[in-house]
Amino acid sequence: MKRLILMGAGHAHLIALKQWITTPLDDVELVLVTPSRWQYYSGMIPGWIAGHYTIDQCRVDAEPVAKAAGAKLVLSSVVEILADDKKIRLADGDLLDYSWLSIDIGARTNLENLRGFTGSLLSIKPLGQFHQQWSRLNEASDGRVQHLVVVGGGAAGAELAMAMAHVGAGGAEADARVSLITGNQGLLPDFSQRLRKLTRRKLAKLDVDIVEERAEAAGRYLTLTNGTSLDPDLVMAVTGSEAFPFLATSGLAVDAQGFVLVNECHQSLSHPDVFAAGDACSRLDQAVKRSGVHAVRAAPVLADNLRAAIASGKLRAFQPRTNTLYLIACGDKVAVGSYGPFSFSGKWVWRLKDKIDRGFVDGFNGRSNDAGIRVGA
Ligand SMILES: Cc1cc2nc3c(=O)[nH]c(=O)nc-3n(C[C@H](O)[C@H](O)[C@H](O)COP(=O)(O)OP(=O)(O)OC[C@H]3O[C@@H](n4cnc5c(N)ncnc54)[C@H](O)[C@@H]3O)c2cc1C
Structure with missing residues (x-):
């Protein structure tokens, strides 16, 4: 069976997985590789430091999300991508083959x-x-x-x-x-x-x-x-x-800073079987700020494009918004x-920030179905 590997439980992958809970991917083995079951939500970390949140309010448990979407969860870091051989290497040395790879591993300080x-x-x-x-x-x-x-x-x-x-x-x-x-x-x-x-x-x-x-x-x-x-x-x-250094030696096309170069459909410029979203990638057609907002907004397009790639269908473009809300x-x-020219x-x-941030995390850690995931939230 063909295999789609999701590398990293970043924003875009969590949302894609949530989408596939209600509309599962057909004829593909789905694997999520991420170092920890916990995906921390950066926007709430200052609030955790300040004492407004417990840490569990600021992180998503990727395990039930992966399970509900029918994905096998591999708790490990990817240390190497061999894009020409369609393989990734895990921290323990194991090699995993893929038919399609999606990269949402963020960036490091x-x-x-x-x-x-x-x-x-x-x-x-x-x-x-x-x-x-x-x-x-x-x-x-x-x-x-x-x-x-x-x-x-x-x-x-x-x-x-x-x-x-x-x-x-x-x-x-x-x-x-x-x-x-x-x-x-x-x-x-x-x-x-x-x-x-x-x-x-x-x-x-x-x-x-x-x-x-x-x-x-x-x-x-x-x-x-x-x-x-x-x-x-x-x-x-x-x-x-900064980009994780192993991206630059993966064989994938990368920009001068080592981020994966993608087109408007978030498909690798060099390897059509590889997609990337969030901070790990750079768009060739336009500069997109590295922020969680864009990673979140790209997610539904990434999810649809991965489905289309598997079915040899047509990909669609993601158009990032010109103005985004920063709180x-x-x-x-x-x-x-600020939003565009307005500041407040x-x-x-x-209260608005709190509502948006809690809404994101609770949408995964909620109690609305057996897996604890609020589908469609
Ligand atoms: C304090 C702080 C506050 C912020 N607030 C905001 C905000 O309010 N709004 C906003 O838009 N942006 C904000 N940002 C920016 C935001 O954090 C990033 O832009 C966003 O997290 C990028 O999302 P991502 O999905 O690309 O990656 P991430 O959220 O970084 O997720 C990457 C995932 O990949 C996993 N991973 C990493 N390496 C590997 C590997 N080798 N193998 C497998 N998995 C791997 C990680 O464990 C993680 O699960 C903030 C950043 C900081 C530091």
Whole structure:
């Protein structure tokens, strides 16, 4: 029997699996390969740090989803793709053949400027590893972290700095000072001036120092572009994404950064039997921001195209939206947000974010059928 391997339980694959619960794929063995049954939902992790959620509220259990969709779950990481031979290699060395492969493995934190740092360093991705490290740190916390430095001036860096400062104002890291090193492009370079202003105000309210310099590791110190040296107790890296290196040696066409190159149908440019979605890929026809929103929106098209590929049918294109809603949690139950040219802030923005985020996770962990998955939600 022919085999479709889903590599990674990222957003697009979870939604595709959910779609196939009600409309199963015919004549194909479906296999999901992912290192853990837990798929963490990044948008809620700052809320977990801030104490608004338990970790189970922030993650999807991929096991019942795979089971309900008739997929075999293999808990392992893929370490190599041999695209010309239609095989993948798992962490234990086993090789798996595929007829079709779909890649939704996200990306890893780009640690380029922080390599060689000898002090305590946490990186936000993989989220499962970050969850364990942050939990351990909080269990062991005895005030040793006096100065926490978040490196990364994007939305995720700002959110994490505010969540951590919020906890520092009365939680496990009490009295810790939080600095946010944004890089030379400053805070939220991809967002409007008004959103930057709103976020800056929230950071200031939480006493987060904003340092608009680039940081580089120098032993246990961080050297900034202005020549200053910092000696933090803990560095949190939220320094953007980089492609997993094994993609570049897979034989698949990749872009200059090593992300899988796909066409508008999310099909590999070099290997028509391979598809990719989410942060792991780059579109040839247009630049699409690496964000969960686009991964989610691409999912139904990916699901249909995988079905079409199996049936030798016609593929359809995914058109990413020009404007998307971005919501940034500000530690307390307040958020700022933007949609196209509009920016806003307030408790209602947090409530909206909370509703959207919970809606996504609960749609998989709900109790509406035997598998616990809210089909069609
Ligand atoms: C703190 C934070 C907050 C964010 N908030 C938002 C937000 O509010 N809105 C938004 O749109 N974006 C947000 N993002 C960005 C968002 O996390 C990513 O764009 C999104 O997760 C990409 O989804 P994905 O499906 O491509 O991959 P991921 O969600 O990263 O999923 C990848 C999956 O692949 C698995 N995997 C990894 N390597 C392998 C391997 N070798 N073999 C098999 N499986 C593998 C992983 O375990 C995981 O299950 C945030 C990011 C961060 C860090």
